[in-house]
Amino acid sequence: MAKVVRRKFFIVSFLLFSILLLFLQHSRQVKVIERTFILENGSQNSSQIRDACFVPYWNQKTTENILHSEQIEEWAKTEFGGNLNMIDGEPRLLSAFVYPDEISIITTVMHTFLKRATCHYYDCNRVEIHAARFKSRVWPLAVITCPRRFGAEYVSVSYEEDEEPQEPIPLTYRAYDRPLHELSVCVGPMYGEESKWLEIIEYVEHYRLVGTSHFYFTLFNMNEYDRKIIDNYESLGIAESTKYTTEYLRLGWMFHLLQTHECHYRSKFHSKWVVNMDIDERLVYTGPLNLRSYLRRLPPNIGEVSFTTNRVLKTEPVPVKYSSDAQLMEDMLFLKYNKTTEISWYNLKGIIRPEKVAMLFYHWSYFQFEGVNVVSVPKRFGHVRHYRNMDKKALNGNWMENYNGTLQETRLSRSFEKRLISAVRRRVKYVYDQRMVRCEEIPEWLSSRFRRQLLDCKFKNEI
Known part of the structure; x- marks a missing residue:
């Protein structure tokens, strides 16, 4: 009799469980599927398992909560750090990064600041991982931070209970034990109509001479000609870029803080120190030895x-474009413009340790984690040269009012100028000193077979 009762109990329980699963599947609360993982150094044969996900060592990790959660909740209560330059817009997924103990997802809007958000995790087949969701919030600005989940390769977010999450995006690996780069640069966003190619080259070559090894670019609006140089730096392995796809035709200065935060999280655990400067700003180090040596001597809590x-x-x-080497020598900004104001703390700029700083403004930090300090570098050790015009119609075009009104001639050191000229000329020539294919370069069997128009060439005397 007891066996019959137990049997009925198991049957009824199974039926109820099946009905519950069907209900949850129908309501899209959860998608239950048969999932198989192949662990790195595991014994399973991938050729015998259909749709299995290979999970490397670094991704065999689950954490229960986000780091500094209590401190972040206290900061969130202040409602400080939100920037409502835009009060509407579609919150599209921009990028996502996996760190040693957590994941951060960055979106393209600011108006969701402080909202509750749910993290969704997906395996290598873009199938949502069962019972893995986590309720978080948007903090700072446009960032949702989530715990790690075993086997997660893609993530997404939702803001409402019945909301369908956006199509998931891949996680960018940042779970390094030690940063790959000692000193890198977060390049401020580039917008507006003015050409950027020469500024980009001067900027990158300047900071390479200062001691940086990697550059994080943000591409708001960029023409094909300017884009060539960034493509070249990316092909060299010294740069990477974030591309924005939004509902807006153009992005401008009102989206600057999105770039600041995305780059901050992109560089986290990837670079130890990050120079946070716009494209028209050049850090000049005049202290002992070099900038990297100076940073190495700082206490670990800075x-x-x-x-x-x-x-x-x-x-x-x-x-707009490169024309000749002679013209390039006349156009280099650091040679052409040297009338400067006095050095002032009016508009300070910073070098950041990403994992120690919680929230940024444009070029400095609002909040640092417990025990972390900020130091100011004496003027005799370094300052930033900021190239600006005085167009009263431009953003902050009245900047001269914040200085004493006098200008004096100052230059980079002679030895630094010499090395920078050489580096800029070499890079400009490599990328922009281009010509048509010469018809003489095409073998006769090919040129005799096809019409001139199809060969897209010019003879040497025509160039």
Whole structure:
């Protein structure tokens, strides 16, 4: 009799469980499927398992909560750090990064700041992982931080209970034990109509001479000609870029803080120190030895190093395209413009330790984690040269009002200028000194077979 009762109990329980699963599947609360993982160094044969996901060692990890959760909740209560330059917009997924103990997802809007958000995790087949969701919040600005989940390769977010999450995006690996780069640069967003190719080359080559090894670019709006140089730096392995796809035709200065935060999280655990400067700002180090040596001597609890700035008066736009080496020598910004203001703390700039800083403003940090300090670099050790025009119609075009009104001639050191000229000329020539295919370069069997128009060439005397 007891066996019959137990049998009926198991049958009824199974039926109820099956009905519950069908209900949950129908309501899209969860998708239950048969999932198989192949662990790195495991014994299973992948050729015998259909749709199995290979999970490397680094991805065999689950964490229960996010780091500093209590401190972040306290900061969130202050409602400080939100920037509602835009009060609407579609919250598209921009990028996502997996760190040693957590994951951060960055979106393209600011108006979701402080909202509750749910993290969704997906395996290598883009199938949502069962019972893995986590309720988080948007903090800072446009960032949702989530715990790790075993085997997660894609992530997404939702803001409402009945909301369908967006199509998931892949996780970018940042779970390094040690940063790959000692000193890198978060390049401020580039927008507006002025050409950027020469500024980009001067900027990158300047900071390479200062001691940086990697550059994080953000591409808001960029024409094909300017894009060539960034493609070249990416092909060299010294740069990477974030591409924005939004519902807006153009992005401008109102989206600057999105770039600041995305780059901050992109560089986290990938670079130890990150220079946070716009494309028209050049850090000049004048202290002992070199900048990297200076940073190495700092105590381990330093999360930000602040520098003073001066403004360099710029009076003309950057040329649209390269024309000749002689013209390039006339157009290089650091040679052409040297009338500067006094050095001032009016608009300070920073070098950041990403994992020690919780929230940024444009070029410095709002919040640092417990025990982390910020130091200011004496003027005699370094400052930032900021090239600016005085167009009163431009953003902050009245900047001269914040200085004493006098300008003096200052230059980079002679030896630094010499090395920078050489580096800029070499890079410009490599990328932009281009010509048509010469008809003489095409073998006769090919040129005799096809019409001139199809060969797309010019004879040497025509060039």
